[in-house]
Amino acid sequence: MTQQQVLDLYFLDARHKLVELAAFLDRVERAEGSADFRLQAFRQALNELASPDRQRAQRVLLAFSDPTAAPIARAPGKGACGAYPGPDHAQGTSR
Amino acid sequence: MKYIEPHAHMVSRVTDDYERMALAGCQAVCEPAFWAGFDRSSPAGFYDYFGQLTEHEPKRAAKSGLKHFCWLCINSKEAEDLKLAEEVIALVPQFLARPNVLGIGEIGLNKNSRNELRVFEMQMDLAARQDQLILVHTPHLEDKLKGTRLILDAFKSDRRIQPGRVIIDHVEEHTVEMVLDAGHWAGLTLYPETKCSPARAIDILETYRCERLWLNSACDWGVSDPLAVPKTAQEMKRRGHLTAAIEQVVYHNPGKFLSQSPHFRNAFSL
Numbered sequence: 199m200t201q202q203q204v205l206d207l208y209f210l211d212a213r214h215k216l217v218e219l220a221a222f223l224d225r226v227e228r229a230e231g232s233a234d235f236r237l238q239a240f241r242q243a244l245n246e247l248a249s250p251d252r253q254r255a256q257r258v259l260l261a262f263s264d265p266t267a268a269p270i271a272r273a274p275g276k277g278a279c280g281a282y283p284g285p286d287h288a289q290g291t292s293r
Numbered sequence: 294m295k296y297i298e299p300h301a302h303m304v305s306r307v308t309d310d311y312e313r314m315a316l317a318g319c320q321a322v323c324e325p326a327f328w329a330g331f332d333r334s335s336p337a338g339f340y341d342y343f344g345q346l347t348e349h350e351p352k353r354a355a356k357s358g359l360k361h362f363c364w365l366c367i368n369s370k371e372a373e374d375l376k377l378a379e380e381v382i383a384l385v386p387q388f389l390a391r392p393n394v395l396g397i398g399e400i401g402l403n404k405n406s407r408n409e410l411r412v413f414e415m416q417m418d419l420a421a422r423q424d425q426l427i428l429v430h431t432p433h434l435e436d437k438l439k440g441t442r443l444i445l446d447a448f449k450s451d452r453r454i455q456p457g458r459v460i461i462d463h464v465e466e467h468t469v470e471m472v473l474d475a476g477h478w479a480g481l482t483l484y485p486e487t488k489c490s491p492a493r494a495i496d497i498l499e500t501y502r503c504e505r506l507w508l509n510s511a512c513d514w515g516v517s518d519p520l521a522v523p524k525t526a527q528e529m530k531r532r533g534h535l536t537a538a539i540e541q542v543v544y545h546n547p548g549k550f551l552s553q554s555p556h557f558r559n560a561f562s563l
Contacts, residue, residue: 199532207531208492255493256466263438263467264405273404276328276370278434285323 219244239281294536296522296543298322298472299551300399300428300462300480300509303350303361304342305330310512310519317523320544320562321360323426323551324350328370330514337382339367343384347391360561362551364398364428365389371401372412378522382415383548389423396420399462402440405432411498414447415517421453426554429461431468433487441468445475458553460524463488469497469506478505478550483521491525498542507547 199207227235243261246254264282295318303311303324314322324346333339346363346530365388373444388394397420402409420427421509432440444461448454464472464479465488472479481494489497493527510521518524522543529539548563 203533239341253466255496259467260438262435264435266439267442269405269407269410269443271407273373273406273409276403278404278432280434282435291483 235283236279236281294306294318294523294528294540294543295320296526296540297551298510298519298522299460299507299547299548300511301519302324302327302513303354303387304345305514306512306519308353308356311354311359314519315357315359317520319523320437321362322514323362323364323395323547324353325364325365325430326397327367327369327399327513331456332371334385338379339381343388345398347388347393351393360393360556362393362395362554362560364395366397366400366414366416368399369401369403369409369413369432372409375408375411378408378412379416382412382419384420385530386423388452389425392556392560395551396428398426398460399430401430402432402443403430403436405440405443406531410443410447413444417447417451417454425549427454427459427548429459429542431461431463433463437463437465438467441471445471448477449475453508457505460507460550463511464497465489466493468499470499473501473503473505478507479503481506481508482511483508483518483525484511485516485518488528491528493531494525495534496527498529504541504546504549506542507550508543509547 226237239262243258246257262281298319299321301324303322343365351361360363365385372378396553397416400413400416402413429435429444434494460478460480463482469479481497483489483491483494498506508525509524510517510519512519526539526543551557
């Protein structure tokens with residue numbers, strides 16, 4: 199496909215998702231209390247969107263990933279929460 | 294367009310879904326053993342489940358004109374209890390000769406724990422001893438990268454495992470290349486929020502242009518879509534892919550991998 203064809207097919211969808219991201223950040227900041235490691239990982243991943251380099255999707259996924267190599271002693275639960283909390287914060291909030 | 298659904302948990306779906314899949318062109322559905330959404334209390338629960346996958350579900354699929362195949366194992370979400378896992382794994386061999394069984398799966402990792410890895414290796418050994426194909430579940434979200442690396446290392450360390458007889462499922466942009474580079478097949482799962490969208494899956498197909506890739510819905514008891522594969526085929530058409538190229542991905546690619554199973558070859562002609 200040409201870049202024009204890609205834009206014709208996907209621009210409105212991508213624009214919609216971008217506005218949703220902006221509204222999500224506004225919503226979090228408008229709320230009371232404090233955020234956690236997930237927002238930090240989210241902001242780190244957002245930086246990848248502005249990068250001029252390709253493979254942005256891969257780098258966004260890496261920004262949320264557990265970078266360690268060794269198996270953990272015991273599964274803390276069954277779910278995953280979408281962002282790596284660090285070695286001292288076992289998580290598991292969703293499937 | 295005809296297609297094969299190589300990963301669907303039909304025990305969790307209504308009969309209407311079989312009918313809709315058949316209407317959309319599905320020719321065969323393959324069902325890996327998985328977590329029921331709750332932990333089974335004993336090996337007997339798995340014995341009944343394996344019976345359901347090998348006896349009852351093929352009959353239900355046949356009513357819609359669909360061939361039904363399955364994979365057997367204990368899944369990684371119930372692998373923390375080693376004693377239970379050993380007892381369930383001991384049940385598997387008696388089912389492997391049943392005519393719709395494709396191999397061992399979906400084995401893999403969930404939270405990347407030591408016991409999960411131990412149970413994965415036990416089932417990898419079972420597959421090697423029984424000369425079975427293997428279907429692998431890779432972990433969700435933040436755990437996928439690490440889990441995929443651990444799984445690839447485990448396969449690499451066992452010389453009995455032929456990479457071309459292993460499909461590693463649920464790959465995404467950050468894991469697909471390492472899986473293909475290791476010589477395995479890779480599955481792209483079309484699942485809301487936690488895995489690939491149709492657009493991203495097609496991006497990966499266009500980037501890697503590899504015949505060792507397939508598409509699946511992994512539809513189950515969660516929010517998921519049993520028609521995700523034909524919908525992605527439609528999206529490929531919108532992007533200008535030719536019919537033959539689409540059919541290669543949704544029909545011939547899974548057919549080629551699955552035809553390594555004598556049970557598949559005996560029951561299904563591509």
